[in-house]
Amino acid sequence: MKRVSKQEKLFIKEGLIMANIKDIAKMAGVSVTTVSRVLNDYPYVSAEKAEAVRQAMEKCNYQRNINAVHLSKGRTFLIGVVVPFSNHPYFGLLIEGIANAALNNNYKLVLIQTNYEEEKEVEALTMLKDKQIDALIICSRICDWGIIKEFIEYGPIVLCEDAREKNVSCTFVDHYKSFSSALHYLYGKGHSRIGYCIGRQSGTNSEQRSAAYTRFLEENSLSFNPDFIFSGCFNFEDGEKIVTDLMRMKERPTALLVTSDQVAAGILTCCKEHGIFIPEDLAIMGFDNQPISKVMHITTLEIPLVEVGRKLFYQAMDGERVSHEEIAVKFIERETV
Amino acid sequence: MKRVSKQEKLFIKEGLIMANIKDIAKMAGVSVTTVSRVLNDYPYVSAEKAEAVRQAMEKCNYQRNINAVHLSKGRTFLIGVVVPFSNHPYFGLLIEGIANAALNNNYKLVLIQTNYEEEKEVEALTMLKDKQIDALIICSRICDWGIIKEFIEYGPIVLCEDAREKNVSCTFVDHYKSFSSALHYLYGKGHSRIGYCIGRQSGTNSEQRSAAYTRFLEENSLSFNPDFIFSGCFNFEDGEKIVTDLMRMKERPTALLVTSDQVAAGILTCCKEHGIFIPEDLAIMGFDNQPISKVMHITTLEIPLVEVGRKLFYQAMDGERVSHEEIAVKFIERETV
DNA sequence: ATAATTTATGAAACGCGTTTCAAAGCAAGA
DNA sequence: TCTTGCTTTGAAACGCGTTTCATAAATTAT
Incomplete structure (x- = not known):
């Protein structure tokens, strides 16, 4: 001594x-x-x-020394949040909801930006295993479920996708249902050549949309045109490429279902510059009801993302119970369809 | 035993x-x-x-058990990042730069969203004191320097503002200089009724802009009109209110210097809907050169925010030295002036 | 009056990993 | 031959806080 x-x-x-x-x-x-x-x-x-x-x-x-406290108590009051990108309105809103709930409950966020790389996602899961974080929220992922399930024993994991058949909690939108209803709405407005824009083609949410689209085409005896599916659409500026592609197409869709209002706003802006009339030449429907959709009068489906973030946090805090919360999607009709 | x-x-x-x-x-x-x-x-x-x-x-x-490791080694490989809002393009880009650099150096981010509340900022500083984070980056703040300086002894603090006269590292844009050059550019284009849009009126960066504006008016014997200053402008949708205010004004500015491209885009979009021609009726100049400014052909000043974030991270890692890095601003001329 | 409960305090063990210092053997250099 | 440096290993101390259990006194309940 x-x-x-x-x-x-x-x-x-x-x-x-x-x-x-x-x-x-x-x-x-x-x-x-x-x-x-x-x-x-x-x-x-x-x-x-x-x-x-x-x-x-x-x-x-x-x-x-807080590390001594953490060692003794076995808790750090840190919660991990996995997002593919920091600079994106969808995830920005989720993070906002999580962050506000966290601060109100004496928790801090550890932000893990993965750029959709599996290795990064595993790093986040390892932080749960080595007790650096008390729980983990995965907002979007690329890794298989098989990887995630090996880490459940180390602490609460919450997903932002439909995980009703899995033993983790989740808060989710039924994308099959909402995509179907949007497609049927467009069809009811007279559209049969309908395309859609998404961020990526892999992942639970995207698979559900794809399934809804395929089912919709079958039900209505419509043919499938792969050129009507646009991926890599994350931000406003991605709208420009979509409009460029549209201009090149012999056979164009008459309606576009766009999984982000930001992208829809970008498409809308660029169409105006290229003499494409909205909704006469091309109807546009967005998702999320972000503020930009109101300013630009975009018909959209509202997902309350800040509230989703809040729910994800409280599910993570409730480590005893597995719960599955479906979020209702609300139809907001404006001027683009 | x-x-x-x-x-x-x-x-x-x-x-x-x-x-x-x-x-x-x-x-x-x-x-x-x-x-x-x-x-x-x-x-x-x-x-x-x-x-x-x-x-x-x-x-x-x-x-x-990583907490035992942290206790023994005295380091957690966590870096605190203070932002007022998560859901904002400017901070999203900064975080992206910081997050990428952090992951490349085996560090994780602890995100502290403050909503510009001093108490939250002090919580972040306390994490440095109780050794939960190895360093702290403050992207934007409301607390006095007097508070920050009491925590310097506990670990590296890096500011994203001009702190050349302080003993902490910083990476900054000289907002006095860049604002002045933008005002002179607009003046050279024939404008004398020039207004500006900012997020908030307090803070180091805003004070520099205000000083540049005041100096500009004096040098050119122009009168000050408080109605020409619009604050609370953070996002695209805030452009709508500005345009509404403009429409009500008897005497309108003929040019607007807007401290965010997102807001400039919002203003541009709403002006088009109200029959205000850009740049004939109102010239608009943005800041940051975010992707949206290219799509919408907005004249802007480019700040490489992802690179700024990267530099902030490396300054935080270099705890031995205090350094002050000025970021050069690049003029991008497009169609809105 | 006796038993049970509450109040107050502290020594020592506990959590779990890292590091220091001692000890021993072997090889190279003076 | 002696000294120095390298290699290898392990006991014990160290980091710093929390918790358990023992002890004693005071208060309340039966």
Whole structure:
């Protein structure tokens, strides 16, 4: 046991060296147990001893080492959030909802931006295993379910996709249902050449949309044209490429179902520049009801993303129970169809 | 010292109870020091002992407790990032730059969304003090410098504002200079009734812009009209309110300097709907050169935000040195002036 | 009056990994 | 031959806080 010199005692008292709980105990004339009790608002400490502890802490500007607390308690009050991109309105809104709920519950976010690389997703899962985060929310992923399920035993994992057949919690939109209803709405408006724009073609959400589209075509005896499917559509600026592609096509869709209002807004803006009239030449329907859709009068389906984020957080906190929450999608009719 | 029962040994071997370093040492027939040496790629371990350790770890699916590692080593490989909003393109790009650099250097981000509340900013600073994060990047703040400087002793703090006169590192745009040059450009194009749109009126960056505007008016003997300054402009949809305000004004600016391309795009879109011609009736100049500015042909000043984020990260990693990096702003002329 | 409960305190063990220092053997250099 | 440096290993101390269990006194309930 290293003996503390007089010089070090002086430094600790003046806050030049960080004091530890033993220093505080000695200075206050109590045991480390009593100091810990004061720190953790435990009832059985006399008022005078509690005050002595508080004064010692203030004199030394004491701050406990949080890693020691985490080791002892087995919790870090950090929650991991996996997103493919930070700079994207959809995920920005999810993060906002999660972040606000987290701060209201004394949790902090660890943001893991994956760029849709499996290795990064596994890093996030490993943080759960090595106890660096108390829970993990996966907003979008590329890794197989088989990988995720190996980590469930280490802590709560929550998905932002339909996981009703899996033993993890989720908050999700039934994309098959909402995509189908949007397709039927467009069909009811007289459209039979309908295309759609998505971010990527893999993933649970995208598979559901694809299935809905295929089913829709069959039900209505419509032929499938692969050129009517546009992927890689994430941001406003991606609308430009879609319009360029449309201009080149002999046979064009007369309606586009676009899985992001931002992209829909980009398409709309570029169509105006190229003399394509909306909705006469091309009807456009968005998703999410982001603020930009109101400004530009885009017909859309509303998903309350901040609220989804909030629910994801509370599911992650409820580590005892697995729950599956479906989010209702609301139809917002404006001027683009 | 608690004696481990035969049942517990079996559970550890089968991975039903998490093994600790002592279990691995016993199973491999070495000391915990040797196990730690293997874990940390220390050279002085014989090949056969290293292999025995590795096999024991694999058999138990061993994962060390990262909080114990952090306690021992005094580092968590977490970096705090303070942003006012998650859902905003400017901060989204900064975070993207920081996040990519962080992952390339084995660091993870702890995202603290403050909604411009001082209390939240102090929470972030406290994480530095209690050793939960190794460094802190403040992208935008509301708290006084007096608060920040009390935390410098606990670890590296990096600001995204001009902090050349302070003992913290920063990566910044000289907003006085760039705002001045933009004002002079508009003046040179014949405009004397020039307004500007900003997010908020407080903060280092905003003060510099305000000073540049005041100086510009004086130099050119132009009168100050408070109605020409629009604040609360963060997103595309905020453009709508600005255009509504413009329509009500008797005396309107003939040019607008807008501190975000997103807002400029929103203004542009709404002007078109209200019969205001760009640039004939109103010239618009943006900032950042976000992708949307190219699609909509907005004249702008380019700030490479992803690169700024990257630089902020590397400054935070260089805890030994204080550095101040000015970012050059590049003029991009398009069609809105 | 006796038993049970509450209040208050502290020594020591506990969580789990890292590091220091001692010890021993071997090889190279003076 | 002696000294120095390298290689290898492990016991014990260290980091810093939390919790358990023992002890004693005071208060309340039977």
